[in-house]
Amino acid sequence: MNLLKIRLIVLLERFKKVTAVAEELGVKQPTISFHMRKMEEEWGTPLFEMKTGKVMLTEAGRLLHHYAEQIDRLYAEAEARMKELQRNGLHKYVIGCNETANAAFLRGSWLTAASELADIQLSLLTGDNDRLHQLLLEGGADLILTSRSSGLSAGNNVLLVEDPLMLLLPAVHPLAGTANLSSLSTYRLAQLPFVLLEDSSLKEAVTAWEAAERMTLSVRWTTDRIEHVISAVRTGSCLTVIPSRCVSETAAGIVSIPLPGSPVYYRMYASWLSSGWSPQLAGRMVGMLQQQAGNAYK
Template sequence: MNWNLLKLQVIELLDKHKRITAVAEQLGLKQPTVSFHMKSMEQELGVQLFYSRGGKVHLTEAGQSLNHYAKKINALVQEAERVVKEFDERGSGHLKIGASSVPGTYILPEMLSAFSERFPHISVSLTVRPTPFIKEMLLNHEIDIGIMSAEPFQWSPLVGETLCEDELVFFFNPKHRFARQEILHPEFLNDVPFILHGQESSTRTMTLNWAKTLGVKLKPVMEMDSLEAIKQAVMTGESVSIISKIAIAKELQRGEVSYRSIPQNPLRRYIYFTYNADRIRSSVFDSFLSSLQDAVRGI
């Protein structure tokens, strides 16, 4: 079987774009060349991989199975290229970073600016997604490093190094009646207008588990994916929510929000520096970790 990486790129891009013209343009090929590779793959494997419908190209079930491995191989090749370039004598290279909402929004932007000034030959790309997505991207070698808020975990082959605690708290408008309470008791939270985090949020999962364990009857009035949107809704209304204390640090300094500890909360969440154990660590990789550790030291 005569396979090359170009064929694997073709099948992955066809699944993404559904059009031969788009694949040809992205790969810098002519359309007949892309069609040739498609037919070649089907002939070599002896099975139909593609079919056309509505002017678009789709993958058959067999094609989807092949694409599953094509994406992994393509990601590994891209990772290998990035890692090798990190050993360039000029200290150049490219790091693909994935982060969950709290570190991606409130820690990394400032840290990455300082890192770029210190290492101008290293380019960095940042993807901010919920923790489960960052985990999958690491497992699939789509990113080099993940910065995630999570409970203590064992996700072999992922390696996690603790950066700091990511404490969750109840927060509310400073004029809210809870601001007069030194301690929140679980029964205080029954039927209080509550803003839930989005379906994919680890904060949402921890919140609902906490409420169920203590028999607290939360009264969800809104559901939001954005931390900033949740903050604005809480600051301007009567609702309360749970949020990372890191996410409201500036608002606390300005007196725009108040917070209290989550009552009877046995759970602890931390921000982890994570990577795939198969990923080679270079000096660029370790320099990034060192800069990140400096950034979280004062949190």
């Protein structure tokens, strides 16, 4: 079964029309019909059936489609990376991260230092935890930084840091001069507007803190960009709670104060596959990240 047939069954499931698949592949309709018959002969079982003018997969066809879709996706990824290598002579290395990890680790000089570890073209993409873990398993990312353990073996799933949550507020806010909020009644915070970064693990940490303090923050809006959070705090429209590593020391007009009560921590993980094209490079990058976090990769 060649790559054309792999692509064909993927497209038939997507479009459910022989004419649409022929147009997508740039061939004539009889060619598609010919390959459909050959595939059924090759596997010795019906793979397709017509229902109300549409091509539907049989149970055997759906089974084959499950594997064909993975092969087609991997081939497309390999093709894209090989074209990039041919174009500029550099391997493309993809790091995926959620916005919180991006703000905590991948800013400033780190990306420059990482790109100098090898002759690579570094590509950074952001997304939520679920999407990033899926990309890693599909081969769309070589290394991911998320707030959720991947479940991979210990050597390929490393806890980078446990980071305490901090309260960010405008420098002109009445609470900004409070050196220690431990003695502050949290009901005052509950009366103030908050903006939160869209991060499921961060929300879980904030919820745990709220439960411990027996209060609920008034979250007026959320965003998936750290810049929007910082801007909202700087302009005085909201306060926020974020991990301490996401607090920029140069954020003008903003102060950070430890949350009152027992400390609550946000965890950040690095994950990569042993079957990736360069697991050794992933290990070196994670070593750099752990040095940055004050740990040593082992």
